[in-house]
Amino acid sequence: MHYNKKTISIHNGLNTDKQYGSVIPPIYLTTTYNFNGFNNPRKYDYSRKSNPTRDILQNVISSLEDGLGSIITNSGMSAIYLIVTSILKPGDLLICPKDCYGGSYRLFKSLLNKGIYRVKFITMYDKKKLLAALLEKPKMVFMESPSNPLLNVIDIVDYCNEIRNSKAISVIDNTLLSPVFQNPLNLGVDLVVHSCTKYLNGHSDIIAGAVITKNIKLIEKISWWSNNIGVTSSVFDSYLLLRGIRTLYPRLKIAEKNALIIIKYLQTQKLVKKIYHPSLSSNIGHNIAKIQQKGFGAILSFDFYGSKKQLSCFLNSLKLFTLAESLGGVESLISHSATMTHACISREERLQANISDLLLRISVGIEDSNDLISDLDKAFFYANKCH
Structure with missing residues (x-):
């Protein structure tokens, strides 16, 4: 065997x-x-x-x-x-x-x-x-x-x-x-x-x-x-x-499946400007990723397409997604790069690296995908009404 x-x-x-x-x-x-x-x-x-x-x-x-x-x-x-x-x-x-x-x-x-x-x-x-x-x-x-x-x-x-x-x-x-x-x-x-x-x-x-x-x-x-x-x-x-x-493989497989579902949802939202994930043909190195990787992973980022007030409203309306640094846990996290994970880098250096002031990174967890979509949907709804 x-x-x-x-x-x-x-x-x-x-x-x-x-x-x-x-x-x-x-x-x-x-x-x-x-x-x-x-x-x-x-x-x-x-x-x-x-x-x-x-x-x-x-x-x-x-x-x-x-x-x-x-x-x-x-x-x-x-x-x-x-x-x-x-x-x-x-x-x-x-x-x-x-x-x-x-x-x-x-x-x-x-x-x-x-x-x-x-x-x-x-x-x-x-x-x-x-x-x-x-x-x-x-x-x-x-x-x-x-x-x-x-x-x-x-x-x-x-x-x-x-x-x-x-x-x-x-x-x-x-x-x-x-x-x-x-x-x-x-x-x-x-x-x-x-x-x-x-x-x-x-x-x-x-x-x-x-x-x-x-x-x-x-x-x-x-x-x-x-x-x-x-x-x-x-x-x-x-x-x-x-x-x-000991639970690494089932965790990652569920999280990646959820991430792909979330990406499809984000593609329908007018407050999403650009999505970053190796599964997307628009992503830098997509064709290479298909060869050298055994999966696309459960981390994705996107540029928010709205005002800072709308961004704040969106983040504050989330319930299942926790506004926090780090990644890779069983729970879904969302972070704002400019004020969190990359706050130690000057704005000029961030922009040179194409990290915008409105970039959000999501670490997708293993919750029910329908619940995660519902949480995002409600947050986008309130962000759209926030002016």
Whole structure:
């Protein structure tokens, strides 16, 4: 009998308790471990460095992404910071997209302002811009595909070939799709990063991140640095994240189905100017997404086509959609990029990245699609009457 590889990945970690036969792996809430004797440590000595519960989680996430190793950190941002700290040296050049997640942009901009690394922001989906940037001999290229919040898609295989030929290291944030819809390591990426806070956990109750790779030397180096600067995830969060991962596939499939239904509805609304989602032929990289992705995902954005007063009325009229940052939970969230996820970026920089003042991003949850449409319909009704 042949099982789906992803089913096996999620099943990893179960039935590993040799002492009592617990189906669910036990949680090891300990900070330290006794030695067998003088100068004779056990496998584990201190939980900042390693812990049995976190190790099970790291194996599961590595397996989901078809990697050979992973590091679980205390946030998605610390995962990104861990990568640049582990690999880059003062003066190295980092290439990253103009339209990336606001927190990533803020981190890279602050490192640039402190003079630690050189950073160049480019229109990543424009391959000519990438090729020009590679002539400057970067040490690392950071990518998002789809990007957050405009859902721009790049040809990951093609880009990674160019990056590899320039002898740079490729990194991609795979948070928006998760391993359900995309496995970048199989497309040539050196390092994959996740905000596990989002889809991998799926319940909006922990903060965590992950770095995954097929390169053993890289994972050993990053693992050393994770212990060195103390960014590893807490043990209890690792336990909760393992629990969340067990429902990853059904959650994502339902959420994506709901997203496609919502997109069809939004296309009928006069207060919607433009919709961003990889499933749409108008979306940047749509044809590539059909090839390299196993699904289009449950994150969508749209430009609101009305006044700020109408926008406020629309958002305040929603009941099922929660006005909040983050994404990937079982509940549907809506955010206003300019004042929330990308508020740390200047208006000029946002507009250069085509992030308008009226852009809204929706993280579609697993509620009944009819209820979600009804909620949107009522909000648009009140927004239309608000002048």
